[in-house]
Amino acid sequence: MTTDARLADLVADLPEGVVVTGPAEIEKYREDFARDGSAGAPIAVVRAETAEQVQRAVRWAAAHGVPVVPRGAGTGLSGGSSAVDGGITISLDRMRAIEIDPASQVAIVEPGALNAEVKRAAAEHGLWYPPDPSSYEICSIGGNLATNAGGLCCVKYGVTTDYVLGMDVVLADGTLVRLGGKQIKDVAGFALLKLFVGSEGTLGIITRTTLRLIPAQRAGATLVSSFPDMTAASRAVVAIRATVRASMLELMDNTSINAVEDWRSHGLDRSTGALLIAQSDAPGASCAAEVDVMRACCEAAGAVEIFTTTDAEESAMFIAGRRNAFHALEQRGSVLFEDVGVPVPLLPDLIDGVAAIAARSGVEIAVVAHAGDGNTHPIIVHDAADPDSVARAHQAFDEVMALAIGLGGTITGEHGVGRAKRSALPDQLGADVIALSWRIKDALDPDGLLNPGAVLQPRPGT
Template identity: 85%
Template sequence: MEADTALVRKLVDTLPEGVVVTGAAEIEKYREDFARDGSAGMPVAVVRAEDAGQVQEAVRWAAAHGVPVVPRGAGTGLSGGSSAVDGGITISLDRMRSIEIDPACQVAVVEPGALNADVKRAAAEHGLWYPPDPSSYEICSIGGNLATNAGGLCCVKYGVTTDYVLGMDVVLADGTLVRLGGKQIKDVAGLSLLKLFVGSEGTLGIITRAILRLIPAQRAGATLVASFPTMTAASRAVVAIRTRVRPSMLELMDNTTINAVEDWRSHGLDRSSGALLIAQSDATGASCGAEIELVRACCAAEGAADVFTTTDAEEADLFVSARRNAFLALEERGSVLFEDVGVPVPLLPDLVDGIAGIAGRCGVEIALVAHAGDGNTHPIVVYDAADPAAVEGARRAFDDVMQLAIALGGTITGEHGVGRAKKAALPDQLGADVMALNRRIKDALDPAGILNPGAVL
């Protein structure tokens, strides 16, 4: 149902002054995420919660009146997962930014609005490191990372968000706050509910606090950058590398992305390269050199035109920042649809070739960047939104890329989430029985269906 003016006034009066905003201009700031996929509705209010208690109050109000609730972090999502719903409320968690480091337990206790970069900085002050490393780490929030089980550039060796979650507080659909896990490293008491909520995209509950495992800070090590004539050759090199060694980073960029990044801001990349592979090793001593040499040999065997190595951190950061800036740079070329498909690593060349074929058939440009060491790729469809034929081709390409990944035994999303943009393709990947099981879990935890309706399921 849609909340009427009197009900919204009750919500405003329940919470401290300034927490609830109802003005159109203020609401507009919270309607869409970075995907800007056109799915956003118009909420009746935005609750800018300052603590878990205020989240509970807002959810209790929504549950009592059957009003939809959309949780929102920093708004950097790429699948429409936090798009607002008509007649609902958006609960923004960006004011909840507390970070506490417990160096003895090697954990960070954080609120969902804390930025990934701020958690890293706080941990670094104690010689510790929080590894999950999305490209948007400087502007994305921990709550959003938890909601989508974000990965990033370091996940090939260090894993994704769920690998670092020891505990969390979650507000359920009736306003109850449950506390799961704790600072202990091992805990198998009861069902693994932590894993259930990580990656649930706000459809099962709203995360208001998390206990994150930290590890000792890693050394800078060495960086290798290899140029290839084609993405297919580069992806074959990735397969060869992953059969022999696990670098701490293994990223790919195609020629379209290279040129987009250079147009946006010069990073010193070779515009003529068909593909650029960026690898890093943080192994210690002689092991670092040996690891980089193995990577170099694999690149050479697959026809790398040029291979460059450095141990200079600033020089390495220039190449890594080029990879991180890919999404922003590609947006300058036109409208974009963000993909996030993954396959088993040995099938990466098949995925790369298939995506090129889809681009040709649909008459669109598909730029390709990848967390290649995991087989997780980000094909980005670039098109002219003012041209109906281009829009149709882009949408067809978007759908075809997901179907290609499914046909190869892969996934429609490795880390960005299903959100609203990929909801239609989820049954094709999961099948009827698993979809039914997902819905049974959703119904058990959110029987009225008020939590992020329209997302995922």
């Protein structure tokens, strides 16, 4: 049967407009935000509106041996939703339903709903959904689940997996399984929820999730501290983490500060070597006490200037500058997004190592960080039109991952492995864990049709 005939069957089986086959429309779904060059040419995009439509599309793909790539909002930074040649992309961006159960303090959410939409819906009931990637206004819950996303508040409140109570998942044969529910504690059977969170669409397609909510965050205080360099700032972070549980600890280097100010002024000091943005949302007098401890840690680490505020608008200005760093750096050239992390005490070693790689390779590497978790984002800026610049940038990309592994850390703290980082995964996990990962993949997706090429490197000969 020809590809056209096979597609005719799929189109006929789904409502009008759900299956997109026009080249111009397909192009919109080929790459994620990483734009890493790994995207292939899919034969169709299925813009599913229901879980049942996802099941139909997956069953069709299984019957015809067609690869399937799940996709959320396309804001991923590791090539995890890049399309594959001859496959279909199942976009979940039309599945946007959100239901808040204030009594159980949960949100029942479809995968296309944006992180910000869930936050707003929860806030109407005096509740809060903490995971907050920098792209929270445009990233989808499905993508957050796929990569186990974190964000600025995760230093105190945890990452996506900490808020997942239940989910519906479509498996590789089209079966829909329901895991967990609204209950907070549940140890019945294997911990399959944890298996699917962070699996990047390689084991199943999440079509609904139940998310734990908590009471709205208290208003707090923000401390902004300037340092002569990132090493001093990272030492302050280590000291703070050893003494108080801050609700935010974010770092920006001089390059990212100036990129943000060039793009859209946020009132940041262009001359500072590094900027630490810290927050406490502790209750009552404990908030002021935590800020005093953070101030003392910054002073001991060599801070040049320290500013504190309880004004929400002032705080938001600094935080917005940090959130906008990725977009601002894109204005300086093509970028490769890193996402490496190390144990917090080794953060200064990671910072120094990245600086050495930048100097050695002759490329610009800006660094922003969820520093309180030891999770950094070295962003490699290069000239995509210059082959030598591209080669040096990719060499630096590989060296940064090797540096993190050498420090006992990880190649990805929250962006996922995708296709951009899969070559380095064996170096971190080792042969035995890679073999175990393949056993799980083979058990759940024996034909290898779900997001092939993501996370795990293709086997030789495939």
